[in-house]
Amino acid sequence: MSKHVLAQNQYGKAENRIVKITRKGSDGSWHEIRDLNVSVALRGEFRDVHLTGDNGNCLPTDTTKNTVYAFAKEHDVTSPEAFGILLAKHFVNSQAVIHEAQIRVEEFAWERIPVPTRKEQHSFVRSGQEVRTAQITYGGSTGLQVISGLKDLTVMNSTNSEFHGYIKDKYTTLKEAYDRILATKVTARWAHSSSAADDAEHDWDRSYKKVRTHLLEAFAETYSYSLQQTLHAMADRVLDNVASVNEVRLNLPNKHHFLVDLEPFGLKNDNEVYFAADRPYGLIEGTIHRDGVRPVISTSDWIVA
Numbered sequence: 001m002s003k004h005v006l007a008q009n010q011y012g013k014a015e016n017r018i019v020k021i022t023r024k025g026s027d028g029s030w031h032e033i034r035d036l037n038v039s040v041a042l043r044g045e046f047r048d049v050h051l052t053g054d055n056g057n058c059l060p061t062d063t064t065k066n067t068v069y070a071f072a073k074e075h076d077v078t079s080p081e082a083f084g085i086l087l088a089k090h091f092v093n094s095q096a097v098i099h100e101a102q103i104r105v106e107e108f109a110w111e112r113i114p115v116p117t118r119k120e121q122h123s124f125v126r127s128g129q130e131v132r133t134a135q136i137t138y139g140g141s142t143g144l145q146v147i148s149g150l151k152d153l154t155v156m157n158s159t160n161s162e163f164h165g166y167i168k169d170k171y172t173t174l175k176e177a178y179d180r181i182l183a184t185k186v187t188a189r190w191a192h193s194s195s196a197a198d199d200a201e202h203d204w205d206r207s208y209k210k211v212r213t214h215l216l217e218a219f220a221e222t223y224s225y226s227l228q229q230t231l232h233a234m235a236d237r238v239l240d241n242v243a244s245v246n247e248v249r250l251n252l253p254n255k256h257h258f259l260v261d262l263e264p265f266g267l268k269n270d271n272e273v274y275f276a277a278d279r280p281y282g283l284i285e286g287t288i289h290r291d292g293v294r295p296v297i298s299t300s301d302w303i304v305a
């Protein structure tokens with residue numbers, strides 16, 4: 001026996017890449033695709049597996065992978081959230097030793113390449129840079145918890161951004177800015193109310209589009225005095241407009257654009273030529289939630305820009 005304490009542990013199979021083709025139309029020539037990266041983490045009675053070599057409670061990670069494949073065949077993949085809910089419930093409800101399952105899904109979006117000369121539609125182009133995310137946790141004390149999100153959504157305002165009035169100490173060299181570029185690569189996660197999570201009819205694709213639109217509109221429409229203020233405005237807009245969302249966490253790395261000094265060349269830089277710095281970036285993160293709701297989105301995952 002170990003004299004040390006086994007604390008949080010989980011296991012499963014990470015990053016199962018699956019593409020589901022659904023054939024529609026009378027001859028099945030209209031294709032729809034969902035391109036997912038599905039990770040499984042199981043929590044439960046796995047003490048003996050770690051301590052004694054008894055694998056009697058261990059559902060192999062290989063089986064969890066196969067389950068993802070089989071579920072993709074046996075069920076409609078209507079959204080990352082709905083697929084994750086099916087899987088999480090399956091693991092907890094089928095094995096007594098599994099107390100909680102967490103499914104993380106990334107979805108890569110594809111758009112149709114329209115081919116007017118043929119009725120079959122089976123050609124696609126990867127759309128955008130952003131990745132849709134979902135994290136489903138079922139069992140334990142949480143019941144069903146659904147956290148949706150997106151990452152790698154890069155946005156820029158080429159004006160309507162200022163930054164001044166900040167603390168100045170002996171290390172401060174930053175010049176005050178009254179018209180600057182504001183650019184960031186958005187990582188957003190939002191937690192749904194339990195009534196939305198438990199509603200089998202919830203339209204996850206629709207709520208994803210709504211949240212994404214409100215995030216982008218708030219970014220574009222906020223006259224910004226700091227990226228922190230923009231962050232708050234973006235999350236606020238989502239909470240004001242999407243009733244089923246209780247909490248929003250945003251990671252907004254400040255992708256700095258510095259004015260290039262053109263004076264050595266006898267030129268004046270009228271806020272026209274910037275150096276787009278790669279690193280370091282400003283680390284700007286925050287959670288905004290409805291009053292009276294306990295926040296559930298992890299604050300410990302730092303997002304690297």
Ligand SMILES: O=c1[nH]c(=O)c2[nH]c(=O)[nH]c2[nH]1
Pocket residue numbers: 163174225226227228254282
């Ligand atoms: O929007 C900003 N917030 C900051 O906290 C900060 N700090 C900094 O150097 N530039 C900026 N910009």
